[in-house]
Amino acid sequence: MTRRHRRAIPALVVLAALASAPATAGVIRGSIRVPASTAPTPTTNAYPGRANALPGRTVPARGVVTDAVVYLARIPAAAETALVRAPRPRPQLAQQREAFVPRVVVVTRGDAVDFPNRDPIYHNVFSLSPTRRFDLGKYRQGRSKTVQFDRAGLVKVYCDIHAEMEAFVLVVPNHAFAQAGADGSFELPDLPPGGYELRAWHPDLSEIVRTVQIPAHGDARVELSFGLGATAARD
Numbered sequence: 517m518t519r520r521h522r523r524a525i526p527a528l529v530v531l532a533a534l535a536s537a538p539a540t541a542g543v544i545r546g547s548i549r550v551p552a553s554t555a556p557t558p559t560t561n562a563y564p565g566r567a568n569a570l571p572g573r574t575v576p577a578r579g580v581v582t583d584a585v586v587y588l589a590r591i592p593a594a595a596e597t598a599l600v601r602a603p604r605p606r607p608q609l610a611q612q613r614e615a616f617v618p619r620v621v622v623v624t625r626g627d628a629v630d631f632p633n634r635d636p637i638y639h640n641v642f643s644l645s646p647t648r649r650f651d652l653g654k655y656r657q658g659r660s661k662t663v664q665f666d667r668a669g670l671v672k673v674y675c676d677i678h679a680e681m682e683a684f685v686l687v688v689p690n691h692a693f694a695q696a697g698a699d700g701s702f703e704l705p706d707l708p709p710g711g712y713e714l715r716a717w718h719p720d721l722s723e724i725v726r727t728v729q730i731p732a733h734g735d736a737r738v739e740l741s742f743g744l745g746a747t748a749a750r751d
Contacts (some may be wrong), residue, residue, distance in 0.1 A: 541706035542730040544588075546738035548700045548716060550581045573614030575680075578720045581700045583620045584742070585686050587693035588704065589713040599691035599705055606630055606662075609673065609683055611639040616673060616683030620719060624691050625668045632660035640676035647671050647687060684719045709733075716740050 607627075610617045612634045621629055631641050633655055641661070642651040647669030652661045654677070665671065665687045675681040692712075694702040709732045716724040721742040730736045 541708055542733075543703060543706055543735040544712070544714065544728055544730060544738060545701070545703040545735060546740060548581055548584050548586070548696045548702060549739075549741040550579055550584065550700075550718065550721065551742065552579070573680075574612070574617070576615055576619045579718075581696050582618075582698060583720070584696040584700075584702075584716060584718045585620065585622045585688070585693060586696070586702045586704065586714065586716050586740075587622070587688040588690065588707075589715060591690050591692045591712070592708055592710075595692070595707050596690050602691075602705075608632060609641075609685065610634050611641065611675065611681070614678055614681065616675075616681055618683075620684050620686065620695070622686045622688060622693055622695060623665055624693075625687055625689055626664070626666055627687075628662050628664040629685060630660050630662050633657050638677060639681075641673060642676055643671050643673050643685075645669070645671040648685075651676070686717060714738065716742070718742055 606629070607621050607623055608630045609621050610632050614635060614637075623629060631652060633639050634657065636657050638654045638656055640652065640654045643649060647667050648663065648665050648671045650663050652663070655661065665685060668687045668689045671685040671687065673683040673685060692704050692707060694704055696702050707730055709730045712728050712730065714726045714728045716726075724740050724742065726738060726740070728736050728738055
């Protein structure tokens with residue numbers, strides 16, 4: 517083999533690697549619109565006069581845009597591996613002012629959620645949802661318990677002591693998800709070009725399903741609008 521041929525081989529290897537390299541990653545971003553949210557309506561405390569009831573409890577509004585979750589049904593395995601490496605703080609679903617804060621938590625299958633009690637009363641967090649059944653028992657202020665979620669799906673969370681408390685843990689199949697901001701905007705992480713099934717979920721509104729195409733170069737923008745209909749918050 518001549519010296520000229522030996523020099524040509526590395527160049528051919530580089531060209532082959534460039535040809536097989538994936539196209540530039542793109543982002544799916546957009547905004548979500550929801551109907552006018554339902555203002556919190558104070559209800560009669562289920563336990564009047566008892567030490568475990570708070571007079572100034574929080575009554576969460578329904579239909580707010582920040583409860584919306586956008587995620588992809590499937591992404592390439594290599595993209596999921598890259599997203600798993602990104603550090604994420606463990607989410608919390610706190611008991612605060614006799615309500616769950618936040619009302620909606622989204623996690624990936626296999627992740628855990630902390631349930632701290634920040635109230636000066638006892639709570640008993642539980643779920644009967646088939647996706648993940650659990651009962652944390654009664655525990656006081658300053659204590660926290662943890663639940664791991666190994667199956668994708670919806671988990672409705674309640675308090676056995678305070679019947680009006682309700683929250684939702686949405687377990688999604690991968691790390692390509694986002695919750696809407698106060699202005700309805702959202703942005704998913706970088707993904708390879710291609711077609712994706714995008715789902716927008718809300719506990720009070722019907723689910724939206726769209727097919728979104730990320731181009732070979734550039735990002736994809738999606739405008740979503742929830743309508744009133746059957747609730748998506750089902751076991």
